Amino acid sequence: MGAAVGEPCSDLRIGGQPLVDLVRDYHRPMVGFARTLVGSASAAEEVVQEAWLQVIKSAATFEGRSHEATWLFGIVRNTALRHRRRESTIREHEQLAQEGADPLEGRMHPPGHPQGGHWSVPPTERFLPENHVVAQELAEELRLALEEIPPRQRQLVILRYVVGLSAEEAGEVAQVDGQAQRALLYRARGNLRSALERRCSR
Amino acid sequence: MTGPNWLNGNVDAASIDCTDFVVLVDELLEAFPQEGGPIVTRHLNECPPCVIYLQQMQDLRILLNLAFRDEKLDDTSVERVVSAITTLEEGFSDVR
Numbered sequence: 001m002g003a004a005v006g007e008p009c010s011d012l013r014i015g016g017q018p019l020v021d022l023v024r025d026y027h028r029p030m031v032g033f034a035r036t037l038v039g040s041a042s043a044a045e046e047v048v049q050e051a052w053l054q055v056i057k058s059a060a061t062f063e064g065r066s067h068e069a070t071w072l073f074g075i076v077r078n079t080a081l082r083h084r085r086r087e088s089t090i091r092e093h094e095q096l097a098q099e100g101a102d103p104l105e106g107r108m109h110p111p112g113h114p115q116g117g118h119w120s121v122p123p124t125e126r127f128l129p130e131n132h133v134v135a136q137e138l139a140e141e142l143r144l145a146l147e148e149i150p151p152r153q154r155q156l157v158i159l160r161y162v163v164g165l166s167a168e169e170a171g172e173v174a175q176v177d178g179q180a181q182r183a184l185l186y187r188a189r190g191n192l193r194s195a196l197e198r199r200c201s202r
Numbered sequence: 203m204t205g206p207n208w209l210n211g212n213v214d215a216a217s218i219d220c221t222d223f224v225v226l227v228d229e230l231l232e233a234f235p236q237e238g239g240p241i242v243t244r245h246l247n248e249c250p251p252c253v254i255y256l257q258q259m260q261d262l263r264i265l266l267n268l269a270f271r272d273e274k275l276d277d278t279s280v281e282r283v284v285s286a287i288t289t290l291e292e293g294f295s296d297v298r
Contacts, residue, residue: 009288024280028273052287108221117219122251127261139269142262146269161263162270186228193262 009056015064015071019056026069029162030076036151036158037080044080051079066172069163073173103190127196138196145195153188156181218245223252227259 012019030051034044054075062071107122109115128135146154152174159170171181218226218241226242246253275283 009284009291020280020284023283024275027275027280027283029270049286049290052283053290056287056291104224117221118249119220119251123254123258126254126257128264135265135268139265142265142269157266161266162273182228186225189228189259189262190224192266193258196258196262196265 012056012059014055014059015062015068017068019059022055022068022072023052026072026163029158030072032162033073033155033158034076034080036155037077038083043083047080047083048076050083051076054079067165067169069165070169070173073159073163073165077173077175101187103187103194123197125200127200138199141196141199142192145192148195149188149191152176153184153191156184157188157192160185218242220245220249220252220255223249224255227256 009019014022027048030048031041031044034047034051035041038044038047051072055072058075062068107120109118109120111117127138146157149157155174156170156176159165159173160167165173167178167181171178174181176184223242223245246256
């Protein structure tokens with residue numbers, strides 16, 4: 001059961017929240033999240049439109065036991081996976097090998113070295129000066145850098161830091177256990193940090 | 203990636219090195235477990251590069267918030283999306 005017959009979508013409420021508020025808060029992060037699962041920006045837009053339709057159809061089944069964002073992003077994920085199956089193409093971005101590189105590889109002395117486990121190429125300065133004047137510029141760099149990191153890492157950055165889900169909620173949506181999530185976030189933050197480091201050293 | 207040794211509960215403070223610390227930073231920035239506090243503090247007191255690393259990760263958090271603070275749609279965009287969904291829904295209803 002979804003919206004009542006004749007009820008405009010704009011009046012629909014989900015778990016007490018007006019649909020328009022959910023669209024305002026989550027549409028853009030939903031597209032970003034969908035983009036980690038399908039091959040193009042236009043496919044991600046399509047997925048999210050389909051997901052909203054599913055949300056409307058299923059509105060009455062939302063019992064409020066989870067955060068509405070967890071529910072919404074779960075629908076986006078399922079819709080994107082259906083979409084991907086329809087395309088039935090194995091994409092390069094599904095290959096997990098690229099998730100494996102440690103962003104700090106080569107920065108620490110290896111085990112066995114007299115200073116093993118300590119920095120060989122240490123970080124030299126923080127990114128933000130005290131007055132934060134370059135913050136906006138760096139934030140833009142970060143947005144671009146986020147597009148470049150592997151999709152599963154990007155998914156978790158979106159769910160945890162953009163949408164603000166807890167570790168448990170993000171794990172439920174992304175279907176990863178706690179250890180895998182920590183590993184992916186470690187690499188995601190490391191990759192983003194490296195991008196900022198490169199930017200700051202220019 | 204495996205967790206740092208001290209998280210396994212069988213290591214003293216002296217065994218924390220920078221490789222462990224860069225993993226611990228994640229915990230530090232989340233809800234830092236009490237038992238790790240003194241161990242990490244001791245490492246930070248002895249390792250200026252890791253202090254900088256920690257500051258960089260704090261800056262990263264600030265920048266992530268800044269980069270995505272405008273993610274919310276404005277009223278016009280909300281209207282456009284809701285209108286598109288409504289049109290789609292009507293299309294599906296017609297088919298049914």
